[in-house]
Amino acid sequence: MMSTNTNESACTTVGLLEDRYVLGELLGAGSMGQVYSAHDTVLGIDVAVKMLYPELVGSRRHVERFAQEARVAARMLSRNVVKVLGLAVTSEGAPCIVYERLEGETLGERIVRDGGISLSDTLEVVRQMSHALARAHTIGVIHRDVKPDNIFLTRDAEGRMLVKLLDFGIAEVEGTNGSYAHCQLAGTPEYMAPEILLATHESDRAGDLYALAVTVFECLTGQCPFPGPVDDIVAALRAGTRAPFTEHRPDLHGAIDSWMDRALHQDPFWRFTTVKELRDAFEAAMPAASATAAQKQAPATLCAAA
Numbered sequence: 001m002m003s004t005n006t007n008e009s010a011c012t013t014v015g016l017l018e019d020r021y022v023l024g025e026l027l028g029a030g031s032m033g034q035v036y037s038a039h040d041t042v043l044g045i046d047v048a049v050k051m052l053y054p055e056l057v058g059s060r061r062h063v064e065r066f067a068q069e070a071r072v073a074a075r076m077l078s079r080n081v082v083k084v085l086g087l088a089v090t091s092e093g094a095p096c097i098v099y100e101r102l103e104g105e106t107l108g109e110r111i112v113r114d115g116g117i118s119l120s121d122t123l124e125v126v127r128q129m130s131h132a133l134a135r136a137h138t139i140g141v142i143h144r145d146v147k148p149d150n151i152f153l154t155r156d157a158e159g160r161m162l163v164k165l166l167d168f169g170i171a172e173v174e175g176t177n178g179s180y181a182h183c184q185l186a187g188t189p190e191y192m193a194p195e196i197l198l199a200t201h202e203s204d205r206a207g208d209l210y211a212l213a214v215t216v217f218e219c220l221t222g223q224c225p226f227p228g229p230v231d232d233i234v235a236a237l238r239a240g241t242r243a244p245f246t247e248h249r250p251d252l253h254g255a256i257d258s259w260m261d262r263a264l265h266q267d268p269f270w271r272f273t274t275v276k277e278l279r280d281a282f283e284a285a286m287p288a289a290s291a292t293a294a295q296k297q298a299p300a301t302l303c304a305a306a
């Protein structure tokens with residue numbers, strides 16, 4: 001039997017799930033559930049268990065969403081997406097997804113701590129997230145919540161930076177007719193493409209690309225191009241103006257400015273159309289950007305090696 005407590009003090013909840021997973025500390029909590037560290041006593045490995053809040057167990061919509069998160073994440077089969085290891089159910093009937101346990105921190109935590117990340121690490125984030133999103137888009141999945149809090153920074157067996165996409169909680173799956181059955185749960189306003197936030201279009205792949213571009217902006221400056229609250233973001237998007245990126249990072253070359261202008265264009269028609277195109281253009285801007293950054297004195301917090 002496991003005990004579950006959904007209030008803040010649940011950080012120390014410890015219990016046994018399905019006589020197999022020994023639950024440890026709370027790693028994170030969101031709108032649908034909580035994530036605990038756990039030990040799988042059968043396989044003898046550490047895992048992470050994402051558990052739907054018990055009070056949502058009666059909601060068919062939430063239970064179905066949660067099941068879809070597991071199914072979608074399991075189909076990703078990418079080293080840049082957190083791996084699903086199995087499913088479980090608590091004694092109160094709350095469904096759980098058992099994920100591989102990642103060691104490290106989210107990109108969001110890293111940005112808050114260091115004020116941003118280096119240009120070379122940002123390139124690595126773009127490269128690895130482009131693999132994850134290309135795979136998702138190839139199998140007809142849009143993530144809809146790409147942001148630093150859903151990107152995990154860990155290391156591979158050789159100690160190299162490994163970037164993993166988390167949280168397919170509001171992902172959409174393409175139907176056989178090529179359209180998406182949109183759920184009401186929205187993304188995070190700061191990362192939502194203008195046409196989605198201003199409700200002129202429904203979310204599609206272009207929304208994931210825009211969110212990745214906002215993430216890159218945040219990696220390099222420590223802030224989003226249009227910070228919240230949502231009314232401020234909507235007003236800024238309606239005004240349609242944004243200061244050139246190099247006003248935030250005068251040490252970087254204008255090639256990054258051009259990339260940012262295209263990736264964050266208000267009109268999806270002018271943006272990159274595939275994640276590969278977005279990544280290739282970012283890589284192409286790198287030599288000029290790195291050379292300029294090396295010449296000019298960059299803020300130490302943003303350029304410290306990882």
Ligand SMILES: Nc1ncnc2c1ncn2[C@@H]1O[C@H](COP(=O)(O)OP(=O)(O)OP(=O)(O)O)[C@@H](O)[C@H]1O
Nearest residue numbers: 028029030031032033035048099100101102167169
């Ligand atoms: N496999 C994992 N290993 C280690 N930590 C994890 C893992 N999965 C999630 N976490 C931690 O838990 C946090 C929340 O996870 P996740 O983003 O999947 O859920 P959520 O945002 O709470 O979801 P939702 O909004 O759907 O309720 C992450 O930001 C991360 O810190």
Ligand SMILES: [Mg+2]
Nearest residue numbers: 030149150167
């Ligand atoms: Mg999340």
